[in-house]
Amino acid sequence: MLTSNNDPRQYRHIVLNNGLEVVVIHDAHANKSAASMTIGAGHFYDPEDTQGLAHLLEHMLFLGNEHFPQANGFDALVSAHGGHVNAWTGTEFANFHFDLSNEAFELGLAQLAAMLMTPLFDAERLSKEIQAIDAEFKLKLKDDLRRLYQVHKETCNPAHPFSKFSVGNLETLAKDDIETLQNKLRAFHQRHYVASNMKLCLLTAQSLDTVSEWVHRLFAALPDSTFIRHTDWPPLYLPEQLGINIAIKPIVQARRLIISFALSEIESSYRSKPVALLSHIIGDEGPGSLLEHFKASNWATSLSAGGGIQGHNFKDFNLNLQLTEEGLQHVDDIIECVFAYLALLDKHIDEPWRYDEKVRLNQLALEFGEHGKAIDEVAHIAEQLFTVSAEHVLVADCLLDQPDIPLVRYFLSQMNPDNMRIKLIDPDANCDKHARWYNTPYRVSPLSDEQRQRFRHPRTVDTLCLPRKNPYLVERTTCIEQEPQHGSPHQLIDTSGMALWFAQDHDFGLPKGDCYVSFDNATTAASLSLTTAKKVWVALQMESLTQRYYQAAIAGLNFHLYAHQAGFSLHTSGFADKQLGFHQQLLNDLRQLNTTPLAFEQIKRRHLQALKNSLLNKPINRLFTRLSVLLQRNSYAPADLLPEVERLQLADIQQVHEQLFSASFIESFVHGDWSSHEANAFGQSLQQDWDGVATGQRVPRDVVDLRAQHRYVHEVDCQQDDAAAVVYYQPPGQSLKDVALTIIAEQLVTAPFFHHIRTEKQLGYLVGSGYMPFNQHPGLALYIQSPVADAWTLQMEIKQFVRECLQDPRQFVDIWPKVQESVYRQLLESDTTLSMKSQRLWMAIGNPQLSFERQNELAEAVRSLTFDDITRYCEHLLSDEQFGELVLYCRGNKQLASPIEGQSITDIRAFKSNARYML
Known part of the structure; x- marks a missing residue:
């Protein structure tokens, strides 16, 4: 199996005699062991007359088996050993995953094997679990994501399994008597939960030999079968379901435009990643981008490109935009601009440097990427084994060794008006249908001839241009020499108004680091009006920085400006090369209020919408938000912030801007692949640049x-x-x-x-x-x-x-x-x-x-x-x-x-x- 050159882990790929495919990962430094089993049987495989059955089966497997009959016994085991267990049922797959202490891993694997092989399907527990599924369904009745998803299901090919009701409820699961339902669960389980339709991934500090022996002993009893998983789905959309407008009325105050193109499958092109390249270019947020144009026109405030459902033989490519009120009146203008940008892309996609740059970015991500949580990694790999060769399964997300511009052109050609679905989420939408289950109002209408003609031949937009070469690509990728005396944090600066801490990384051996600078300001912390203005100021400044330095984030120089109870902080992370200078540049930019009345109004309205929508959150979220407000001195409830935001003027932002940079306590931390000399130079620059500001005191977080x-x-x-x-x-x-x-x-x-x-x-x-x-x-x-x-x-x-x-x-x-x-x-x-x-x-x-x-x-x-x-x-x-x-x-x-x-x-x-x- 291919791995990164900087990956110290050991890997082993195993195929048992019964056909179970397994990846075992040995990480000597793993704090916990983790395991994940993916089964090629999601809700696509539900029987037509019992939709939600796969989801119900997922629940029932936790409620006792022949070897461990106690309900939720697996939960109790992993909880007692410091771990977590969970599962999900998706479209084509179901997944079970857990983590716990290394010492208890063998027992955890025994529990996993038993629950997957010998479930009891106890009648009393089954009856109760149907109620639990129904409660889960009802929990999402006012969840707009779920409600929009159901409209998507109703407007696709009814012969495609995507159209099925995936969750299940009393209506679909309780119409049969318990004995009949037990028989359906057993039949589904016996058909799909077989070794050839399952993939396992394990990560542990235990040795490869030890864990391999456990795998053979515990999972060899999984039934062998000649079962071949069906994946030959009909087309996701019928011809009349393309080239359409879909208007949807949400519950929350949201205005969104989703432009969706129905593409061919992309799983087989993971080594060339043509759609990822298109997403990379279309989703750019820098100068000349679609988003910059839409913001300047006051039509949209955010844009993402490339998301959308995908499976074995289908892929939706979505452009998702958050619209302004004015943008609702210019939907066709927005779509025409998108097609103008696609036409521009078609002219320049052959430029070799674009693919070369993406290859370089992927190489850097592969060689210097950091591992995530073990439980997330094993779940991802266990699913990847169904679609990626074992040789590439560990690197498939970053692997880009077969660039293919003709394939990019092929997918780009599918982004045309006849292959497009337009979803407009509008609180004032005029609807004539209601989606089943979630009662979502919607309307479907075909594109007019005028729309088709306009989108096929868009007018040129002079302000649009493709991204230029990225000037922030890292140059130094080797680590500097370690200084033993700087392995733990100590202060380089300690004055009444400023503190700077430094520590060199001696653990991870990566040419990366993190730099934090925080401003505590007592005046803005203690005032509701100034706290409100500060939140909007942060959003305005972050918007400005993102537009200017979008390519820096793409190149691995990440930055985040955020408000906290006492003031605000700027955090940069990623490659150490150029980062400290970049951080200084960002701080200097913050001294100027880089905004316009239009940008202020857009951010203000976005905040108002977010605050109003937060009042529609599910009850448990509302309660925990309020708990934080009640217990923290300088924290405020959305209901209190709302009128303050409504009263806010641009002059208030200027006032809080001046306040934030007067009499503040500045604290910084530099940690990573830097020398003490570099950290000292950064600290001296901070002192020089902020000498007149660093005169405040730390604000207590009581x-x-x-x-x-x-x-x-x-x-x-x-x-x-x-x-x-x-x-x-x-x-x-x-x-x-x-x-x-x-x-x-x-x-x-x-x-x-x-x-x-x-x-x-x-x-x-x-x-x-x-x-x-x-x-x-x-x-x-x-x-x-x-x-x-x-x-x-x-x-x-x-x-x-x-x-x-x-x-x-x-x-x-x-x-x-x-x-x-x-x-x-x-x-x-x-x-x-x-x-x-x-x-x-x-x-x-x-x-x-x-x-x-x-x-x-x-x-x-x-x-x-x-x-x-x-x-x-x-x-x-x-x-x-x-x-x-x-x-x-x-x-x-x-x-x-x-x-x-x-x-x-x-x-x-x-x-x-x-x-x-x-x-």
Whole structure:
């Protein structure tokens, strides 16, 4: 198998006698082991009379098998060993994946093999799981992405399996008796869950030989079969479904235009990537780009190119635009501009340097790319094995060794009006149909002869031009000499208004790095109006920087400007070569307010739309957003920000711009493949450039103190039907021991809480718990969103579960050592990427935790805990002794069965102004 020259891992490709194809990855530094099995059987293979069956099967496999009959036993196992397990059912594939500690990997694989081979399909559990599927379906009834997706399904070829209802609900899954449904599940399972239709990928610190032996022993019993997966689908679209307009009415205030071209399949061209080249050029955001033209015309504010559904023999190429109100009146003008750009591209696509540049970018991504999370990697590789040769499966995403300009031209030729579908998402759309299941209003009409003629022969747009050669391509790709004394962060600058920290990378051996510069400004942090103006200022500046330096990001010089409670930060990352100078250039650009009245109005309207749409988020999201607002001093609710944004004028942006660059505390961190000399030079430039600004103090990130106070209750308005509740516990202290106890407590309750509320009680699909610290202050949250119960019932169920679960901690005495060891090992995990380490160190600087050993210290605090500590923690939480408690809830469409006890927070500002705070 081809790999990157800089990849230290070992790989092995195995094909068992039964036909199962396996990739085993040995990573000596892996903190956890991960596994993923992909099955070539998604919802495309559902029987016509039981749509959603593949999705139901995915759920049922977790509910017991012959070897491990306990429902959700797999969840309990991986949770006890510091891992996660999940699954999904897509169009052509289903996937199961998990991670957990290296020591428990063999047991995890045994569970995976058993659940895939010998499911029980217990009648009682099946009946309950249909309810869970229905709750999942109802959860998405007001999700516009799902609603638009259903319109897509209804406007394609009804003979193509894409048109099927993938999720399932009571109507499709409960129309048969349980015995009949069991037989259908068994038949589907026996037909598709066979070795020749499955691909497995494993990543672990265990040796290749050891894991190979496990694979042969555990998965050899998968049934062999001569089964050949059907992929000869009919055309995705009939002729009358191309060359059409589709108007769709959303729930949220969104104005989008999706121009979609039906292309041939692209899976076989992964070594030439013709469509990726087209996406790269059409999606450009720099000078002369489509997006620049649309912004200048006040028609659109964003554009992405290349997305869209794809499968074995189909591919949609989408141009997705966020429109302005004026843009809604110029849809045909926008589409004509797109075809003018495509005509321009057709004239210049033969220029060899364009492909050469893309080849170079892909080579850099392949050689110096960083591995992602192990669980994500194995899931991706297990699916790739169905479409890519084993030789290339590890590098297929970046491999570009067979450039093919004629193939690019072939796909470009398919981008024509007769092969196009136009989707216009408009809140005022005039519709005459409603999509089934999600009740989405829409209308379909053919392109007029005038439209076809106009798009076939577009007028030239003089301002449009293709991207020029990228001036930011990296030159230095070798690492500098290491300086042993600079392997951990230390200060190069320490003055009253400025601090600069530096650490050289001694772990990853990549010519990359991260540079952070943060401005704390007390005046803008403490004012709602200035905080609002600051958010819009950040968006305006980021818009300007992106347009100017889009090619830098393409070349691996990434940048991100973001607002935080105390001010704002600029973060650059990627290749070290040229980065520090680039960061200085960005900072200098920020000193100028590079905007126009038109750009201001576009950003302002975008913010208003985002704030209004946030009020339509699902209840559980609304509650967690409000939790952050209530507990953090300088955080504000969308409902409070809305009127401020509406009142905002360009003069207010100028005022906050001047304020941000006066009396600020500037803190910076340089980490990566740089010498101390380079870091010192960067610091000296900062001092010279910002001498008159760096005169402020660090702004504290304090948190509301709920402890030993009342039980607080807060209602959040929500326009969705489901009720929801979050119960948040704030422990009595913030020492390492308090943090360790809270993390352990959350780990102990997470699996039983999910099983009790979701599986046994069937109260809802969104159920869970989480360790939720605010600025290192520990916290524990349990949550439920439910289509069947009211908010009073939900918070009572949480309270009752906590009471029954914690009043006898002895039930945890057997699992407690495993959880303790798992958490201990997780805390000792090394950073898997350079950027991850940079972010961890930067957060330590900001907190501040200047020993930079908090993870290790916390690990030791976990290891030193005794079961008596856990028992006392549970007793204190149950007695409310020194614990703070906050209940947040949404009513949905249900009246409260009874008032929720506690001191009600009705005025957020008054609550926060009267609250005590913890630093």
